[in-house]
Amino acid sequence: MARPLGMATRQAYGKALVEIGKLHPNVVVLDADLSKSTMTKDFAKAYPDRFFNVGIAEANLVGVASGLATTGKIPFASSFACFLMCKGFDQLRLGVAYAENNVKIVVSHGGISIGEDGVSQMSVEDVALACELPKMVVMVPSDEHCTYQAIRAAVEHKGPVFVRTGRAKAPLVYDAPPADFAIGKAITVREGKDVTVIANGMLVGPALDAAESLAEQGVSVRVLDMHTVKPLDEEAVVKAAKETKGIVVAEEHLVHGGLGSAVAQVTARMHPARIEFVAIQDTYAESATGEELMAKYGLSEPDVIAAIRRILA
Amino acid sequence: MAQYGPPQTVSQLEKTAKELRRDVIRMLYEAKSGHPGGSLSAADIVAALYFRVMRHDPQNPSWEKRDRFIMSKGHAVPIVYAAMAGTGYFPKEELLTLRKLNSRLQGHPSAKDLPGIEASTGSLGQGLSIGLGMALGLRMDGSDSRVFVILGDGEIEEGQVWEAAMAAAHFKTENLIAILDRNRYQLDGSTDEIMNVCPVVDKWKAFGWRVLDIDGHSMHQVVHALEAAKEQTGRPTVIVAKTTKGKGVSFMENDNEYHGKAPSKDEMERALAELS
Ligand SMILES: Cc1ncc(C[n+]2csc(CCOP(=O)(O)OP(=O)(O)O)c2C)c(N)n1
Ligand SMILES: [Mg+2]
Numbered sequence: 233m234a235r236p237l238g239m240a241t242r243q244a245y246g247k248a249l250v251e252i253g254k255l256h257p258n259v260v261v262l263d264a265d266l267s268k269s270t271m272t273k274d275f276a277k278a279y280p281d282r283f284f285n286v287g288i289a290e291a292n293l294v295g296v297a298s299g300l301a302t303t304g305k306i307p308f309a310s311s312f313a314c315f316l317m318c319k320g321f322d323q324l325r326l327g328v329a330y331a332e333n334n335v336k337i338v339v340s341h342g343g344i345s346i347g348e349d350g351v352s353q354m355s356v357e358d359v360a361l362a363c364e365l366p367k368m369v370v371m372v373p374s375d376e377h378c379t380y381q382a383i384r385a386a387v388e389h390k391g392p393v394f395v396r397t398g399r400a401k402a403p404l405v406y407d408a409p410p411a412d413f414a415i416g417k418a419i420t421v422r423e424g425k426d427v428t429v430i431a432n433g434m435l436v437g438p439a440l441d442a443a444e445s446l447a448e449q450g451v452s453v454r455v456l457d458m459h460t461v462k463p464l465d466e467e468a469v470v471k472a473a474k475e476t477k478g479i480v481v482a483e484e485h486l487v488h489g490g491l492g493s494a495v496a497q498v499t500a501r502m503h504p505a506r507i508e509f510v511a512i513q514d515t516y517a518e519s520a521t522g523e524e525l526m527a528k529y530g531l532s533e534p535d536v537i538a539a540i541r542r543i544l545a
Numbered sequence: 546m547a548q549y550g551p552p553q554t555v556s557q558l559e560k561t562a563k564e565l566r567r568d569v570i571r572m573l574y575e576a577k578s579g580h581p582g583g584s585l586s587a588a589d590i591v592a593a594l595y596f597r598v599m600r601h602d603p604q605n606p607s608w609e610k611r612d613r614f615i616m617s618k619g620h621a622v623p624i625v626y627a628a629m630a631g632t633g634y635f636p637k638e639e640l641l642t643l644r645k646l647n648s649r650l651q652g653h654p655s656a657k658d659l660p661g662i663e664a665s666t667g668s669l670g671q672g673l674s675i676g677l678g679m680a681l682g683l684r685m686d687g688s689d690s691r692v693f694v695i696l697g698d699g700e701i702e703e704g705q706v707w708e709a710a711m712a713a714a715h716f717k718t719e720n721l722i723a724i725l726d727r728n729r730y731q732l733d734g735s736t737d738e739i740m741n742v743c744p745v746v747d748k749w750k751a752f753g754w755r756v757l758d759i760d761g762h763s764m765h766q767v768v769h770a771l772e773a774a775k776e777q778t779g780r781p782t783v784i785v786a787k788t789t790k791g792k793g794v795s796f797m798e799n800d801n802e803y804h805g806k807a808p809s810k811d812e813m814e815r816a817l818a819e820l821s
Binding site for chain 2: 263353
């Protein structure tokens, strides 16, 4: 049974930015001709003097953001995940990560749930790229409430932060901004003792749905909202490895380099565990509706259930 | 639909362009998403290329002697699909599969999926570099094929476009022809407002290109410029085509709401009536 949909996480970002703009006069926002899609347009309207649209120029976007950070501003730079991370990566590397500049990268249109626009606008590798930047905090919030907290945390954190948001309406995981949200701390959204699902972004909803379905069949599934991929909550991962029979990692990303890889590394080092991966295999997707793609590429509730069953088999 | 055959006259092309525009409206209505504005502004140029200027064989998309075509502003691919169906690359009915699961007509051009699409685009700024590579390779092989690349005027804000422009002049690729769809709008608003790209003609000249400045909706001028661009001048040529975003559908013209919004049923019917 699918959960009710909340607003898209990009929309929650837009709303949060306006609020943060009021509290933090040093916050400035940059976009690359996608402010209507990333939702920075709301900030642009509220604070036109603190908003810079650099046009269709993502490398410049990141470079300018890093320069602004050196003057004490707190720049939020936004575009689609694929364009910003791929065209701005060298600038992120030297001007943001290596320099440890206080730049916040908030991307929209992460994953394949964007649907019809197809491969060129989809990002299936952005989390891996972000994780490859030393000291970069990497967050993939699950719903509107989690996004609100991620953006609040990003502005408080000193140093580079990456937050991935999505285009599609996100299944609601919380009824209000989770009070126990902290960078690097998983939120246990459901207790369970047989298997643990560690999910983030658009997969937390389906993970909870799967846990509910299996509860009716006597299987007890723990679900962690692992909104922060880096630094990873090692304690929560080890606890899951110790207390349950295995771990399913579920994410809207290529199977290599994202949350799955991070979890596997921690278990391999600290407490080897049986792990199944619900993720996009070694492929790009295509054009279709978001729901069709999530089903075709193995990112829906039945896929999480099948992975849990494989662990219990 | 005009059948692909002998090169069309200017007045035939004018009719064809209108039919392609109708196809675009039908496709986008059926797909429920997509980009009408930039497809319609490029319609006259694309019609002239596919139905007259380009050397190509729809029955044999990988024909060695073909000219190459790249829609660098990939979101305008519906107009290309319409021209491809019109010239016989695939049946017209397939147009209505645009953006649907398992379709070869991806939301942005996919060279892997559809024979006749020369380069996968959709991340703006990449097409001219790819076209330059093709132009260099063809020249190395002694081919007289041309490479045509359609660029958006928002797209030229990408630095890569100017890296390619500088290199093309340096390598004297006279077989490379860029067409700039100068419709004065990008996604967030007008180019004047979002990022001023002026002076466009002088920029290309300064980068060493031959510039032909035309009205991109005068079929006579479009055909004349595309044919002139084939002359061997030792330099790459850019046609700066002044266009209107959404051209041909009154309520879409210069209304950037239709940059990336599909027509409703009512809008589709009104648009088709205007284009009949
Ligand atoms: C690298 C990149 N950045 C952003 C986008 C999102 N985008 C799609 S269309 C568009 C505006 C394009 O404007 P223009 O090139 O003038 O095209 P046209 O007006 O002909 O539609 C943008 C920003 C993209 N596709 N690629
Ligand atoms: Mg334009």
